[in-house]
Amino acid sequence: MARLVYRLYNEQAFRQERVIRDRSNPLDIYNEEELIERFRFCRRDLFELIEELSPDLQFVSDHNAALSPALQLLMALRFYANGAFQNTVGDMIRVHKSTTCRAIRRVSLALNRRLACYAHLPTEAESAVMKQRFRQASGIPGIVGCIDGTHVQIQAPSEHEYLYVNRKGYHSVNVQIACDANYNIFNLVARWPGSTHDARILRESVLYHDFEAGRINGLLLGDSGYPLKRWLMTPIIAPRTEQERRYNTIHATTRSVVERCIGVLKRSLHSEDFLLKQHLLKIVLSPLFRWLLHCCRDSFVEE
Secondary structure, eight states, X not given: OHHHHHHHHHHHHHOOOOOOOOOOOHHHHOOHHHHHHHXXXXXXXXXXXXXXXXXXXXXXXXXXXXXXXXXXXXXXXXXXXXXXXXXXXXXXXXXXHHHHHHHHHHXXXXXXXXXXXXXXXXXXXXXXXXXXXXHHHHSOTTEEEEEEXXXXXXXXXXXXXXXXXXXXXXXXXXXXXXXXTTOOEEEEEEEEETTSOHHHHHHTSHHHXXXXXXXXXXXXXXXXXXXXXXXXXXXXXXXXXXXXXXXXXXXXXXXXXXXHHHHHHHHHOTHHHHHHHHTOOSSOHHHHHHHHHHHHHHHHHHX
C-alpha cells in the first residue's frame, strides 16, 4: 500500500502541466507584400477564403483553446506555399506539429469539398471569351485552351518502381494540365507514372472523351508529343514552306501560356511535390491545387 501511495505521489509530482501558448495572428503582423510572400494571397483574398471555409473549420466550442478558422487556413496556406516541415509551420502560430497536421488536413478537405463550385470545364460563354482572347493573340480562331504535361518528382515507390522512372532518369508522376488564356486550369490529371507518354494520359482522360463526343466546342493546342486531332492542333514536324514555319512560330508562342501556367503553379505552391513525396494527406491532390490556382490566379499573375 505504501509503495502504491509513493508511486501516485511521484507521478503527480513529475506530471507536466499543459501549457497554452500565446498565439500570434499573422494578419495582425504582416503587411500586404509580406502576406503575399508568405501565403501567396493578398489580405482581401485571405478574408474571402476565411469566410468561405469557416463553416467547415469552426469548432463547436473554444475548449482547449481551439484554433480559429483563420489560423487553420493560414497554417495550411503557409505549408502549401513553401512545403516546409510541419513543425516549422507550427512555430509560426506556436502550436505543436500534430496540431499543424490536423489543421492542414481539415483545410485541404474543406477545399476539396468546394472544388465543383470553382473548377469545371468552360461553359459556352467562357469558351467564347477564350476564343476571342486567343484569336487576338494568335490569329487562330476557335482555340479554348492549351495542354501540356509536367513531371513532379517523387520518392521511389515500393511497388512497380520502374514505371515511375521518366526519360530524364528520376522517379516522377507525369501530370497533365490544360488551361485557358487566364491561367485557369480546367483539366488536371495526376495519377500516371513518370514513364507514361503524354499521349497515353490524354487518351485515357475525361477531357479526351469530352472533345471526341463534341461536348466541348473548340480547339486545343498541344506539342508534338500529342496526336493530331480535329480538335487538337500540333506543330508541323518538318516545315518546308514559309507558311508552315510561320504556323509553328504562332503555335509555339500561343501554347506557351500552359508552360507559364505550370511554372507559376510550381513556383507558387512548392509543397505540390513535397506532398506527393511524403504521401502526407489522404486527399486527391490534383483537385486541391486546381482549386487553389483558380482562387489565387490573380495574385500569381501579379508576382
